[in-house]
Amino acid sequence: MSRAVFLFNHDAAHQVAHLAPVAGAMARLHPGVETLVAYASGAVRAQIENLIRPEDAARINWQELSLPRVIAGATRMLDKVAPATRLARLRFHLALFSSSHAVVSTERTCLRIKQRLDPDTAPLFIRVPHGTGDRSVTFHPDHRRFDLSLVAGPKMKEQLVANGVDPAKIEVTGYSKFEGIDLHARPDFFSNGRPTFVYNPHFDPHLSSWYDTGPELLRWFASEAGQAYNMIFAPHVMLFRKAIHISPEYKVGRVRPEIPEEVLAASNILIDIDGPRLFDMSYMLGADGYIGDASSQIYEFLVRPRPVFLLDPNGALGSQGETALPFLRTGERVESASGLVSALARWDAIGERYRPEQKRLIAHTFALSETPASERAANAIAAAVARREGGAPCG
Known part of the structure; x- marks a missing residue:
């Protein structure tokens, strides 16, 4: 069975909502591909589970990216100046990634794994951007190294192409963070009628x-x-x-x-x-x-x-x-x-x-569609894995 690893390697939760719905849809729609969620901490896992259906969570295999106590203590001190813990998790769990067929992430630090692996046997590296911003850092040259980028709409695809990303490695799948959110809601935090x-x-x-x-x-x-x-x-x-x-x-x-x-x-x-x-x-x-x-x-x-x-x-x-x-x-x-x-x-x-x-x-x-963005992204991931393995998508 093929395996897709959904990587949640950040200690803050601001990236979770962009990828969690895709992992849930992958587990639900493509049982022929093992969906494994690799997460940084119990708090991050709780946030993921809060965003997906319980029955989808039950279909997922979960693995915490834990570190030995000595390494964790040393990297925490270095985190003030660099993402030392995130990089250490990737290196310590290299075997997990090397035995997989796709690594799906919201950030480019996962590419540190790619440079350590044989290109002929390495998994696909697939990016789901956390946000749709315009800053130049959003278009780092490293983004050309992803095998596939799943973006929210035409704007980001055009911007990536303008920065040298192969158009064949980009698919517009929508913005999965919007799922489960009532975009017409008007929560009132003050109840005083002021703007x-x-x-x-x-x-x-x-x-x-x-x-x-x-x-x-x-x-x-x-x-x-x-x-x-x-x-x-x-x-x-x-x-x-x-x-x-x-x-x-x-x-x-x-x-x-x-x-x-x-x-x-x-x-x-x-x-x-x-x-x-x-x-x-x-x-x-x-x-x-x-x-x-x-x-x-x-x-x-x-x-x-x-x-x-x-x-x-x-x-x-x-x-x-x-x-x-x-x-x-x-x-x-x-x-x-x-x-x-x-x-x-x-x-x-x-x-x-x-x-x-x-x-x-x-x-x-944002490319809106009757098909949820998470399902469009999951289908794109399954199709990419199938192409890599030389077969039809497992559904």
């Missing part, structure tokens, strides 16, 4: 607005004037995992500012830096407007078009332009907290102005 804005800064020290402007912006929302609005502070989950962030892409390192003390008690501000709602789109669906910078979550927010404000204090986003970063066409770009505050007074009109472009870009980003 609510979600602030979603990235962790990259060059592109993120948090380092130069974020604390000042939160202080304004906590002030008397800011009480006219609600604020959900929902940063990228990796922002508060480290005190110092280094951007390999831009060769920049910075110390992350803390959340101001006076903000913590503000009744109109909800702060969540590591909770499960960061991953299930609750905050994106519950906000009237979005404030952000480089996070691909802007596309999840815009699945229902609404006002967008892009906070760009050092001009890092604007300098790249709308061709490189299409999301810059979806909202108002401002360079300071005071500029953002002024723009907020016109938030509804700004939303109307950008809505046509938001709808166009979202239609280009």
Whole structure:
């Protein structure tokens, strides 16, 4: 029997929702291929099982990517500067991957396995991107080394091809994270009738607005004037995992500012830096407007078009332009907290102005279909394995 390994090698849960539904669909639709989920921790497994049907979970073979205590202790200390534990898991469990027919992952660190294996006997390496963003790091040269990429829509396929990925190694299968989520939901976290804005800064020290402007912006929302609005502070989950962030892409390192003390008690501000709602789109669906910078979550927010404000204090986003970063066409770009505050007074009109472009870009980003994205992806994986093995897909 062929085996497809679904690799969940990240300790944070922000990538799980992009791949878990595909693993569930694979186990359900293709019993002729063993579906094995290799996971980093019990918490990650719990998150996976929370996102798939119980009967699908029962069909899956599970393997924790555990490490000997001495190795785990040493790599944890190194994780502050590099993904040492993730890389150690891959090397320690090399036999699992080498005996499989496909390795399906959301991130490119899995390619470290590929370089250690004989190309003639190595499994297929299949990528399901975690997000649909536009940043240049999304198109790392390593992506050309995947045997297959399963992307959300035409936009990402075009961008990958423009960056040298063979079109024959790309299939548009949709965005599986949307499955099981009511995209019309409007969760209300304040119950006071005021407009609510979600602030979603990235962790990259060059592109993120948090380092130069974020604390000042939160202080304004906590002030008397800011009480006219609600604020959900929902940063990228990796922002508060480290005190110092280094951007390999831009060769920049910075110390992350803390959340101001006076903000913590503000009744109109909800702060969540590591909770499960960061991953299930609750905050994106519950906000009237979005404030952000480089996070691909802007596309999840815009699945229902609404006002967008892009906070760009050092001009890092604007300098790249709308061709490189299409999301810059979806909202108002401002360079300071005071500029953002002024723009907020016109938030509804700004939303109307950008809505046509938001709808166009979202239609280009997500390929919706009556067949769920997870099933389309599972079918593509089964077909790829069958081609590799020289037979018909096992269903």
